[in-house]
Amino acid sequence: SFSIFIHITSHIHTHPLMNTDMATPASTTSVYIKDTALPAAAPTNTVETAIFLSPIAAPGILGFYSFAVPAVILGVRWAQWYGTAATAIYLWPMLLAFGIVQLLCALFSYHARDNLATVFHGIWGSAWLALGIYYLYASYGVLPILLDGAKSDE
Numbered sequence: 001s002f003s004i005f006i007h008i009t010s011h012i013h014t015h016p017l018m019n020t021d022m023a024t025p026a027s028t029t030s031v032y033i034k035d036t037a038l039p040a041a042a043p044t045n046t047v048e049t050a051i052f053l054s055p056i057a058a059p060g061i062l063g064f065y066s067f068a069v070p071a072v073i074l075g076v077r078w079a080q081w082y083g084t085a086a087t088a089i090y091l092w093p094m095l096l097a098f099g100i101v102q103l104l105c106a107l108f109s110y111h112a113r114d115n116l117a118t119v120f121h122g123i124w125g126s127a128w129l130a131l132g133i134y135y136l137y138a139s140y141g142v143l144p145i146l147l148d149g150a151k152s153d154e
Contacts, residue, residue, distance in 0.1 A: 059112060063105030063121040070098045070128060089139035095132030099125050 073094065077083055102125025109117035137143040 059105045059108035060117045066101040092132045092135035099128030
């Protein structure tokens with residue numbers, strides 16, 4: 001694994017005549033690669049800030065796969081390539097699970113400051129959750145199964 005640790009040090013200098021602390025623009029920036037140690041001796045009037053690069057992996061990869069898998073499964077079902085009309089009642093756990101994964105990817109995208117991924121994963125996650133709740137109600141007979149691709153008798 002390869003890691004980068006960025007170390008920023010800002011020096012706070014004391015004004016010799018006024019007896020007050022003044023922050024000056026003098027600062028140092030060091031980049032340490034492969035987890036090398038920080039300098040051991042630091043002045044007592046030094047403010048140290050450590051910046052860790054986050055996230056480790058892009059959440060969009062998991063988000064796009066959690067969009068593609070139910071989209072392919074539902075598309076193939078709606079094209080009537082497998083199953084019967086009763087197959088739709090078994091789809092709701094998958095849709096709820098992938099909806100939750102999508103919303104988690106939206107949260108991690110927000111944490112990574114990726115606005116576009118946050119919006120799309122949030123929209124897709126909400127759609128999968130809504131469709132999963134619809135199929136949940138349809139599996140218990142509360143709502144009719146309309147989104148199955150099967151020909152209606154009416």
